Amino acid sequence: MNKVDLLITNAKSIATMNDSREVILDNGWLAVQDGLIVQIGTGSTGQPEAITVVDATGCLLTPGLVNSHQHLYQNLTRSMKPNGVTGLTEWFWTYFPMWKELDEEAIRTSVRLGLFELALSGCTTATDHEYIHPFPYLMDAVIEEAAEVGMRLMAVRGSMTLGPELGGVCLPGMAEDEEDVISDSIRLIKKWHDPKPSAMVQIALGPSNLMSSTKTVFTRSAEIAKEYGVRLHTHIADDPDETEYVLEHFGKTPLEVLESLGWFTEATWCAHVVYPSEAEMQRLAAAGVSVAHCPSATVIDGGLPGGPTPVRDLLNAGVNVGIGCDGATAGDHQSMWMETKTALLLSRLREGTVQAMTAMDALWLATRGSAKAIGREGNIGQLSIGANADIAIWKMDGIQYAGSLVDDVTALLQGGPAQVWSSWVGGAPLVREGKLVGINVEEEVSRHTKSARRLQSFSQ
Ligand SMILES: [Zn+2]
Structure with missing residues (x-):
């Protein structure tokens, strides 16, 4: 069997945001091929082989x-x-x-x-x-x-x-x-x-x-x-x-x-x-x-x-x-x-x-x-088969979530502060382990500050 592009596995929970607001618990996994979500499952059986495997132990997956x-x-x-x-x-x-x-x-x-x-x-x-x-x-x-x-x-x-x-x-x-x-x-x-x-x-x-x-x-x-x-x-x-x-x-x-x-x-x-x-x-x-x-x-x-x-x-x-x-x-x-x-x-x-x-x-x-x-219902905003692979992973095993064992969605939004751990847009990585992929943040902020300074000089 051909390998899929990406497998995110061992998730603590997956908030699919499908029509029934299903939350998958206990070792949830999700497979991506050609920018789309192609499989979602739970447990160790049925997982496809993948070119890239991401271990999401202790994490909540949501749609981006x-x-x-x-x-x-x-x-x-x-x-x-x-x-x-x-x-x-x-x-x-x-x-x-x-x-x-x-x-x-x-x-x-x-x-x-x-x-x-x-x-x-x-x-x-x-x-x-x-x-x-x-x-x-x-x-x-x-x-x-x-x-x-x-x-x-x-x-x-x-x-x-x-x-x-x-x-x-x-x-x-x-x-x-x-x-x-x-x-x-x-x-x-x-x-x-x-x-x-x-x-x-x-x-x-x-x-x-x-x-x-x-x-x-x-x-x-x-x-x-x-x-x-x-x-x-x-x-x-x-x-x-x-x-x-x-x-x-x-x-x-x-x-x-x-x-x-x-x-x-x-x-x-x-x-x-x-x-x-x-x-x-x-x-x-x-x-x-x-x-x-x-x-x-x-x-x-x-x-x-x-x-x-x-x-x-x-x-x-x-x-x-x-x-x-x-x-x-x-x-x-x-x-x-x-x-x-x-x-x-x-x-x-x-x-x-x-x-x-x-x-x-x-x-x-x-x-x-x-x-x-914005007219994108069905193809973004949910983790379901056939939707674009726009995925956010939130690490739920940090200090700010310690003691929260039952409901990761409530913990994420009533607790915090939170920053995404990893994310993908159409299966392409955007944030990897807390860092923007391929971006020199210091250079970007310094460039931005120059423009901000110039613009703010016109303040009256
Ligand atoms: Zn506005």
Whole structure:
């Protein structure tokens, strides 16, 4: 019999995140061939011979975590104003003067650093929503870096098209011409979007929000998405400033406006959704719109009134919810493990009961929920036969988990801190025994610091 490419064996437990949330205990094993999971089993019998064998004694296997919302460039201005900024508009005015100066080197190094941090937190698929384009072909640079790092990517061609002269919330010179956005979107889809289940890159269209994007860029993006079979992404219902602006300019709530623009479709996933009404939750569910919940971003600057996102209510209404880190200027870290844990804690705090979110629920959001949100349901976010071999191994025999013998998923997310021990994307190693494969971290951080210094010199 031919050898398979990879066999991970002797696992303490495997959280498959299949439809029945099955957890395999006692010497679980998993085989990979040609980038796909081809066999899963338990015990010593039936294991195939393999070219590479990884001993996962004392470890928990999960699907690689899936990040459904982020802006990777924001790690260049991380933690700059931890206590000084209140409200979304002031936040924009604080950071726009710096982000306006993004150059290609800044984008390339920040994408790399962001992906490294995500990888070490167990993430194997990233979403990057780039809505500021100070130079042409910015998304191409993002995609090239992600391919080089080896991370699966949902590349969201974001945009701002509503300049300050038209009442938009951005600085002079930052808004793009709508025609340029549309033609670049179509170019990117044709060049990079891979519809196959094994795709390493897919493209989505993402006007930033209703305060800085024209109505027509929303409607035209929806038309293009339908024509080319790509997805739609934006920020919505995420801050009182936005609600006030949208009520004043449109006479409706942000979600009502989004619905009127043709965005309530199964192809849409929205970041935040902190303020949905009961009726809006029902309509989101009926339309098949997903939500990317970014827990840290909703509390880190002092907490949003009425927040965080009502995840339990959304789930009960039938809305699919995934997890996202958001940018490192909103959430400061880029750890999917930490965001998953924070989602668990905030849901329990919000609802006042443990039942609001179990550890398994939280892991579901970070795997199956996020995969569905970005349109990859079935091929990532689960360890099942035929799925892409995007796998995270967590070492559960360290000090922080000593005494935890029963439930590794609960230990992973209620305990910690955790960093992934090893991970693979489509069967290719991303992290090996705690280290990024083939990456000189010191050099990468030093390169990134140069760009961060340059950008932060534009702080006002
Ligand atoms: Zn965001």
